[in-house]
Amino acid sequence: MLVPQTFVVGAESAWIPADTEVADGETLTVEGIEMQFFHAITDTEDTLTIWLEDYNGNRIVIDNVVWPQNNLYTLRGDRHRPPQDWIAALKTIRDLQPDIILPVSSGGNPIIGKEECFDAVTSLMDMMRFINDQSLRLTAQGVRPDELTHHMSMPDSLLQSPFVNEFYGQFDTYPAAQPTFNHGWFSGYAEDIHSLPRAVYADYLIQLSGGEENVMAAYTAAMDQSEYLWAKELAVNLYYAVPNNDTYRQALADVFRQLGQMSPGAIVRNFYIGAAQSLEGDTAISLTDIEPKEWVIDNLAEAVDRLRIRIAPERATGVEGVLEFNIDGNRSALHIRNSIAEFIPNPDQYYQAIDASVDTSGDNFAAYYRGEIGVDEFLANSSSTTGPAQELLSVFDEFAVIPMYPDNRDL
Structure with a gap:
């Protein structure tokens, strides 16, 4: 994901919790209007399609399914979007036979007219099915995931629909995700098992x-x-x-x-x-990112847990010990051994005694976690430390923004 390091977070959330939950297919009357709700999985797993069968004589669907600018695969690295799920959500809308579709979160204009609604929904269904089915067909013939796009071309009949477009997502980025999701990264060809750096x-x-x-x-x-x-x-x-x-x-x-x-x-x-x-030198463009200070302070145990993925095996060789963090009274620990770190949510219940501890504030820990200060300053700013805290902490990388294209061969 391209991460602009100047992005500002921390504004008050506009999220409002639901006070009424609905089941798939359930019908409710809201303010005198009868509505039926259908669960849909698209870019999220918690989408609702709302069906108004008779609203002033109109059959209306309100949805997050019929996207005028679609995207079946996210280059930024979001969860896989199985076409089968999206197709099922589209099929639900098609079978309702609406004469108005109101896409609420996909940047589209209302679709008005029964034939227009049918054509839009069917075109999107068929585009997604073409991508999925042809990707798997070619995979079954031995085509590698990264080669699929060279063997596929969207049919002209589908391209006639304004809903089958590449304004947002791009067709040639979709195919490889289908077999990879189904059977993993390996193409089946022996030469792809190992490679040179x-x-x-x-x-x-x-x-x-x-x-x-x-x-x-x-x-x-x-x-x-x-x-x-x-x-x-x-x-x-x-x-x-x-x-x-x-x-x-x-x-x-x-x-x-x-x-x-x-x-x-x-x-x-x-x-x-x-x-x-x-x-060209813009170091703010990076594939790395770090959580904001507010998140760290609100999720101290999870932040300690995430230090696990910073352990550097070359520095952790031969290092073993349980390091406790007491952050504003919130206690958790990491057991460092065999170049891994096991997260311990309740140090008092762990089978091994604590070897070292750091008693510090949330602000100080957040600064260390975010790479704003190093280990030495983190420990110096802490209320107290015991045991080999310095040695145990030294096995972890300190966060730093790495440019997308650095000027060295370190990685």
Whole structure:
């Protein structure tokens, strides 16, 4: 996910808890209006479709299902959106035979007319079914997930519908998600089991090509001939071989920007343009993110638990001990061993005694968690510490924003 580090959080929530829950298919009369509710799974798992069978003589659906700008797969990394679920929600609406559809959260205008509603819903259903079924059909024929898009083209008959468009999501980003969700990342081909690190592969490829100058010349020729995907592959390898070379960084930025300008989907375009800006020095564009201070203070135990994924095996080798955090009276711990950290919600009930402890404030812990201060300052600002707290904390990475395209080969 592209994360703008200047994003401000913490405003008062507008969320209002439901005072009446409904079951799928349940009918209620609200303010004299009879409404039937249907559970739908689309971009969320808690969507409601509302059916007004006779509202001033109109058959009306209010929904978050019929999107005028659809997106079956999120490049940002949201949960998988199974087409079957969305299709089922669309089928429910189609079978109701509305003459007005009011999309409440997808940025669309009302759809008015029974035939217009039917056509919109059916077109979206068929687009999603085409993506899903053809992805699985080709997978069954041995096509790798990352190759599926080269074998699929949306039928012209579907493209006639204004609801089958690439204004938001882009069709060629959808297929790989279908088999990957069904059977995982492995294509089935043995050569895909193991691979060289990207930088090592780049070194070998450039050496085989006769050196960086030859690869750069091929890149320039590809750009001149509008072979942008080939130019991208060449520039990517130059970047990974020498990530601090300004010429190579700009070459990759240029082809990313070109691909972004050619992409119809706003999301794809955003990633390409963001990548170009990262290569050009915008360090705020990153794939890393950190929770706001308010979240940390409100969720202290969960924040301690999340430190687990920061443990660095090369620093944790041979280190073992239970480290307790007492943060404004909220106690939890981490048991560090075998280069892992087990979260302990109730230290007094754990089988092993506490070896070290840190008694600190929520503000101080939040500053450490968010990478605003290091271990030394965190411990110095704490009320008290016992045992080898410094040694145990040193096995964890301190959070830092990492640019999308850094200028080193550390990762």
